[in-house]
Amino acid sequence: MKVDDDLARQVIKPRLRESHKGSYGRVLLVGGLYPYGGAIIMAALACVNSGAGLVAASGHKLDADAACAGK
Secondary structure, rough: OOOOOOHHHHHHOOOOOOOHHHHHHEEEOOOOOOOOOOOHHHHHHHHHOOOOOEEEEEEOOHHHHHHOOOO
């Protein structure tokens, strides 16, 4: 299977104007072993960037500063 513009247009639909974050799924991520909390942060960002409506991540408390720092 070749991924091209035509296939992407069939699969990826524009979001409805009258929708909200609950319309696009919810993700709960649990993981991230200290000091490797970057993995859970990257997984959460991947979920957000791929279109999940609501993403919650739970990891080690010492990794919270890195998660809150953002990009």
